[in-house]
Amino acid sequence: MPKTESVFVYIGTYPDEETARSDYQIVKELHSAGAVGNYDAAVVTKDTHGKVHVNKDETATRHGAWGGAAAGAVVGLLFPPAMLASAAVGAAVGGVGGHLWRGMSRADVKEFGELIDTGEAALVIVGEDKLEQAVTKAALKADRHVAKQLDVSPEEVDDAVRAAAAQV
Structure with missing residues (x-):
């Protein structure tokens, strides 16, 4: 069955x-x-020691089935574990990150990582493809941004999040 939606x-x-x-x-x-x-x-920042912090609030992690794992998985793919200030981000990378990684090229990962390095803070959003149109219309105030559709379906991410939650 062909994918009709993407992440x-x-x-x-x-x-x-x-x-x-x-x-x-x-x-x-x-x-x-x-x-x-x-x-x-999630809002991502780096401290003076170069550690990457993923900042989420208590309600922002509950938008549907993804439960906070998808943005953490993207950050975990972009930075080596030694740079991450929280082990919780690393834990999210597992199955969720595997699905997202398969949807990205190495050039995408490099472009995302380099972009985050250029600012004081970053906003990372992972969502269903209809998010793209809404974000474009909202005219977010980022100095620079990169937006990509990945070759992975929202259902694959749903399944990986559920599997990760079952292991906790």
């Missing part, structure tokens, strides 16, 4: 964490309005 990844960089959080709030409002389906998002 969309958006990474935008910002001059500061506050501006990234402002766009994060816009994405949450789009979800509340029914403009996007399942998605996961």
Whole structure:
């Protein structure tokens, strides 16, 4: 059965964490309005020691079946474990990251990683393909951004998240 939907990844960089959080709030409002389906998002920052922090709030991780695993898996694919400030991000990479990795080329991974390195903060959004149109219309305030549709279906991510949750 051919895939009719795909997963969309958006990474935008910002001059500061506050501006990234402002766009994060816009994405949450789009979800509340029914403009996007399942998605996961996180604000990513680096501290003065080069450690990468994935910042999520208590309600933002509950947007459908993905339960906070998809954005963490993307960050886990982009940075070596030694750079991650939280082992929880590394745990999300497992099966979820495997599905997302198969949907990305090496050039995509390099482009995403280099983009995050350029800003003080980043917003990482992973969602169903209808998220792409909503994010474009919302005119987020990122200094730079990269957006890609991956060759992986939302159902594959759903299954990987459920499998990861069963192992916890």
